[in-house]
Amino acid sequence: xxxxxxxYNSFLLxxxxxxxxxIITFLVLLxxxxxxxxxxxxxxxxxxxxxxxxxxxxxxxLLIVGFGAFYNNENxxxxxxxxxxxxxxxxxxxxxLFPLRIRTKGKQMPVVIMCSAILFxxxxxxxxxxxxxxxxxxxxxxMLTPQFIxxxxxxxxxxxxxxxxxxxxxxxxxxxxxxxxxPNAFLFKWVSCPNHLGEMLEWLGxxxxxxxxxAWSFFIWTVANLLPRSIAHHKWYKQKFPSYPSxxxxxxxxxx
Numbered sequence: 001x002x003x004x005x006x007x008y009n010s011f012l013l014x015x016x017x018x019x020x021x022x023i024i025t026f027l028v029l030l031x032x033x034x035x036x037x038x039x040x041x042x043x044x045x046x047x048x049x050x051x052x053x054x055x056x057x058x059x060x061x062l063l064i065v066g067f068g069a070f071y072n073n074e075n076x077x078x079x080x081x082x083x084x085x086x087x088x089x090x091x092x093x094x095x096x097l098f099p100l101r102i103r104t105k106g107k108q109m110p111v112v113i114m115c116s117a118i119l120f121x122x123x124x125x126x127x128x129x130x131x132x133x134x135x136x137x138x139x140x141x142x143m144l145t146p147q148f149i150x151x152x153x154x155x156x157x158x159x160x161x162x163x164x165x166x167x168x169x170x171x172x173x174x175x176x177x178x179x180x181x182x183p184n185a186f187l188f189k190w191v192s193c194p195n196h197l198g199e200m201l202e203w204l205g206x207x208x209x210x211x212x213x214x215a216w217s218f219f220i221w222t223v224a225n226l227l228p229r230s231i232a233h234h235k236w237y238k239q240k241f242p243s244y245p246s247x248x249x250x251x252x253x254x255x256x
Contacts, residue, residue: 008135015127015213019220026224033232034225036109038180047108051099057114058095061121061128062088068129079138079148083210086155087128090202098166103173124221127214136212151208158201161187165195182241190253192237193230197251200226227251 006014033039040047048056069084070076142148164186172181187194203219234250250256 006130006134011127011130011135012213015217018123018127019217022217022221022224025221026228029225029228030231034113034229036113038236039232040107040109042110044110044112046111048111048114050107050109051102053109053111053114054099054102055095057117057121058091058098060118061125062091062095064122064125065091065129065132068125069132071133073133075133075136075138077136077138078140079142080132080136082143083136083138083206083215084132086206086209090159093163101166101170103170120221120225124214124218127217131212131214147208147211151205151210153205155202155205155209158198158203158205161198162195162202163198165193165198169195180240182237182244187253189248191230191249191251192234193226193251196226196230196233200251231256 035044036050036053065084066088069080069088073080165188168183168185168188172183187197191197200219200223203215203222207215207219209215230251234248238244
């Protein structure tokens, strides 16, 4: 089994079109809240278990990137192994561990949202997996470059922020509960959504590590999805909780 053959120039053009779609999506999401989580809306059609939806949404990108990077890949150098390994570690956590950890008993997600996320992950997975398999030519010396080292530090810091913040949110809700509380620990002292900040930092770091168009595309799409949602969450907190800290920002401390 192999990816379909695409020339390098055609690949870059397709990826550029995908980035343009991501920018349009960002503008749409600034006006419309994606109807899952606290914004779940039954008007969007049939619903599916929240935990099952998370697994089905996230597993495709793990499989595609893992296949592209590790299966019969003549370009599998140590830098490529590290790049793909970091990506797969994130999505092993996101597709397998995270759904088991979240306390969302009884909560559901519209099937259409799950399917749109699967499409998003299939496209991003294809661009990254195809690049790793066909165009990634990284020598060992790449790991000594400033962008690789800086990107690795940012990625690790972002992953730490993301996982710790998610853990705080999960612990706020006791088993069987479905309500929301104000988080105050860790970076929640300064922003409403440090979990989103951490994930955006992860993929910024990843884009620097790889320094290729598909990795930057993945970062752009991450921001397109998470930045509007962070802003929406911040507004929701302020509306629902009159005592919500006025100095707290949405996602970037002291700025946004």
